Amino acid sequence: MMELKTLTKKIVTAYGPTGLETNVAHIIMDEIKPFVDSVRIDALGNVIAVKNGTGPKVMLAAHMDEIGIMVTHIDENGFLRFTNLGGLNPYVLLGTRCIFGNGTRGVYGAEKLEVGESLTLAKMYVDIGATSRAEAMEKVQIGDCAGADYECIDLGKRMVSKAMDDRIACVVLIETIKQLKNPAAECHFVFTVQEEVGLRGARTSAYAVDPDYGIAIDVTRTGDTPKGITMEVSLGKGPTVKVRDSSVLCHPAMIQYMKDVANKEGIPYQMEVLEAGGTDSGAIHLTKSGVPSGVMSIACRYIHTPSEMVDMDDVANGIKLMIALLQNTFPKV
Amino acid sequence: MLLKRITEAAGVAGDEYEVRAVIRDELAGYSLKMKTDMLGNLIVSQNEEKPGPRIMLAAHMDEIGLMIVQIDNTGLLYFKAVGGIDPRVLVAKVVRVGKKKLPGVIGAKAIHLQRPEERLVPIPLESLYIDIGAKNKEDAEKVVSIGDYAVFDTEYETFGDGFAKGKSFDDRVGCAVLAEVMKETYHAPVYGVFTVSEEIGLRGAGVAAYAIDPQVAISLEGTTAHDVTDVEDHLVSTRCGAGPSLTFMDNSVISDRKLIQLAAKTAETLGIPYQYKNTATGGNDSGKMNQTRAGVPTIEIAVPTRYCHSPISVIHLEDYNNTIQLVKALIHAIETGGFEIK
Numbered sequence: 001m002m003e004l005k006t007l008t009k010k011i012v013t014a015y016g017p018t019g020l021e022t023n024v025a026h027i028i029m030d031e032i033k034p035f036v037d038s039v040r041i042d043a044l045g046n047v048i049a050v051k052n053g054t055g056p057k058v059m060l061a062a063h064m065d066e067i068g069i070m071v072t073h074i075d076e077n078g079f080l081r082f083t084n085l086g087g088l089n090p091y092v093l094l095g096t097r098c099i100f101g102n103g104t105r106g107v108y109g110a111e112k113l114e115v116g117e118s119l120t121l122a123k124m125y126v127d128i129g130a131t132s133r134a135e136a137m138e139k140v141q142i143g144d145c146a147g148a149d150y151e152c153i154d155l156g157k158r159m160v161s162k163a164m165d166d167r168i169a170c171v172v173l174i175e176t177i178k179q180l181k182n183p184a185a186e187c188h189f190v191f192t193v194q195e196e197v198g199l200r201g202a203r204t205s206a207y208a209v210d211p212d213y214g215i216a217i218d219v220t221r222t223g224d225t226p227k228g229i230t231m232e233v234s235l236g237k238g239p240t241v242k243v244r245d246s247s248v249l250c251h252p253a254m255i256q257y258m259k260d261v262a263n264k265e266g267i268p269y270q271m272e273v274l275e276a277g278g279t280d281s282g283a284i285h286l287t288k289s290g291v292p293s294g295v296m297s298i299a300c301r302y303i304h305t306p307s308e309m310v311d312m313d314d315v316a317n318g319i320k321l322m323i324a325l326l327q328n329t330f331p332k333v
Numbered sequence: 334m335l336l337k338r339i340t341e342a343a344g345v346a347g348d349e350y351e352v353r354a355v356i357r358d359e360l361a362g363y364s365l366k367m368k369t370d371m372l373g374n375l376i377v378s379q380n381e382e383k384p385g386p387r388i389m390l391a392a393h394m395d396e397i398g399l400m401i402v403q404i405d406n407t408g409l410l411y412f413k414a415v416g417g418i419d420p421r422v423l424v425a426k427v428v429r430v431g432k433k434k435l436p437g438v439i440g441a442k443a444i445h446l447q448r449p450e451e452r453l454v455p456i457p458l459e460s461l462y463i464d465i466g467a468k469n470k471e472d473a474e475k476v477v478s479i480g481d482y483a484v485f486d487t488e489y490e491t492f493g494d495g496f497a498k499g500k501s502f503d504d505r506v507g508c509a510v511l512a513e514v515m516k517e518t519y520h521a522p523v524y525g526v527f528t529v530s531e532e533i534g535l536r537g538a539g540v541a542a543y544a545i546d547p548q549v550a551i552s553l554e555g556t557t558a559h560d561v562t563d564v565e566d567h568l569v570s571t572r573c574g575a576g577p578s579l580t581f582m583d584n585s586v587i588s589d590r591k592l593i594q595l596a597a598k599t600a601e602t603l604g605i606p607y608q609y610k611n612t613a614t615g616g617n618d619s620g621k622m623n624q625t626r627a628g629v630p631t632i633e634i635a636v637p638t639r640y641c642h643s644p645i646s647v648i649h650l651e652d653y654n655n656t657i658q659l660v661k662a663l664i665h666a667i668e669t670g671g672f673e674i675k
């Protein structure tokens with residue numbers, strides 16, 4: 001478990017807002033290179049790694065990008081205005097910190113609001129401690145991007161960090177690649193880009209891979225917090241087998257296959273019905289003439305905040321389930 | 334004058350034939366291959382068989398406009414909007430209806446007849462109609478059919494300090510830039526695509542990109558400029574006269590960072606001013622080209638345009654000319670290895 005936690009810290013704390021995933025891509029490639037038959041980066045920045053096998057072609061996808069901001073304007077006093085990369089709640093951002101690719105750090109502030117006025121991103125700015133436009137521009141340019149600047153903490157069974165969405169799934173895929181021996185399937189592991197703005201990397205990489213089956217791995221919401229949403233997913237009860245979200249109705253044969261393999265191997269799992277949000281399978285299953293697709297999720301609290309929480313037993317069991325899926329025989333559909 | 338001919342042509346999404354004809358005519362004397370695909374995209378190319386990166390450029394021919402959906406007993410025409418139209422700009426505008434370009438006016442109750450509360454709210458689109466001076470339904474049906482399009486009746490004209498006003502600079506100015514850019518001779522395979530139905534979902538660009546299978550793509554636009562009132566600096570999208578605009582991202586796409594850097598460097602080398610669009614709303618043809626097949630790196634270069642999606646828009650002609658120079662130079666930079674093709 002210590003090793004898994006060390007790898008998790010390394011992957012989730014890496015800098016990689018949507019559109020700027022290169023840094024994460026190289027860290028992942030260094031981890032997996034000795035364990036795959038080939039690996040490449042495509043035109044949009046997706047990492048595509050292949051482990052040869054004699055069976056059908058399976059695409060596994062986890063997205064590398066994290067939510068963040070892009071600088072659109074720098075004012076005369078050195079404050080940065082920004083637009084969002086993925087879904088950001090202004091109230092969650094206020095007072096938190098962000099970090100740019102070159103290590104420049106800043107804090108999110110907001111204009112004074114009138115009574116009853118709602119906070120919007122257009123009324124917010126990043127303060128990097130500069131006192132003029134010129135000073136700010138020594139560190140940050142228009143178009144530069146930042147992600148949350150938070151350390152990863154270990155609470156024992158559970159870990160908390162920014163970018164658990166979806167680096168924890170990258171961790172699951174990396175470990176799957178390292179531990180998987182003699183896969184039945186021809187495995188195409190794709191670490192995708194730009195999921196948070198519309199599943200964009202998954203769409204193009206699925207076209208290139210042209211898989212027989214697709215499985216995305218992502219985080220999902222939970223219903224296990226005080227007066228939280230109504231949802232039958234909890235931390236610590238195993239990886240989920242998704243039935244649906246806003247982007248995909250998982251193929252019944254894939255749902256059944258995932259359940260059957262988990263039952264056979266004695267791996268705990270929970271059924272997931274997500275009422276909002278999408279995953280890379282939303283793009284994969286619509287590729288070319290259609291791809292039967294499923295999703296395995298890791299339960300995660302406080303998604304799209306700088307403190308996303310997962311249970312490491314779920315991660316370990318997710319890895320077990322993923323390996324088992326690739327060593328068994330995918331169903332005829 | 335290309336800008337005049339191309340902006341005065343009618344071409345609501347789905348009905349771009351007049352614009353296509355203007356472009357075909359403009360490029361007829363050049364050694365370019367031209368073909369129209371199944372959806373109506375006009376694909377102009379050179380060097381198709383030669384080696385080098387396949388470069389696709391896209392500018393959309395379609396404009397926002399109106400479609401007639403009902404003719405009432407008094408001969409008034411009711412319509413739906415095609416593309417994003419602000420209903421508040423429609424009242425009292427002159428339009429041209431159908432292929433015969435019948436004059437019509439968008440009518441509304443005169444202020445004398447309005448109740449005080451009616452004066453406070455904009456008239457919803459459903460209550461607006463086009464008056465073509467018909468006696469009755471029968472009379473109107475002799476010259477108009479359900480499904481006919483209507484466009485704003487706006488003349489192109491230069492004015493002020495280097496400005497031009499006209500209809501549908503979004504995206505006819507992009508089309509004019511692309512036509513001028515295609516007159517240049519390149520070494521690499523270059524495809525200039527005048528696309529259809531962008532305003533209703535980037536529909537033409539996706540299928541054209543699938544057919545061409547480009548390795549790098551550029552979309553040319555007339556993009557929102559909002560530099561005229563007391564808008565806060567960080568909410569001004571682009572500024573007229575400040576040069577071609579480079580878009581980092583909008584709702585449809587994130588531009589390739591290396592292409593942006595190459596475009597900025599190219600502008601600097603040419604001594605052309607340029608600017609970054611500092612809002613991220615809307616979409617453009619890059620959104621579809623970027624997502625085609627196994628993925629295509631893209632960039633959007635745009636001429637700042639005031640009052641987009643209204644009957645009249647305004648550009649600065651220096652931005653127009655600079656955009657033509659920048660795009661030509663950028664293609665030369667790409668074909669000589671300035672951008673790494675994966």
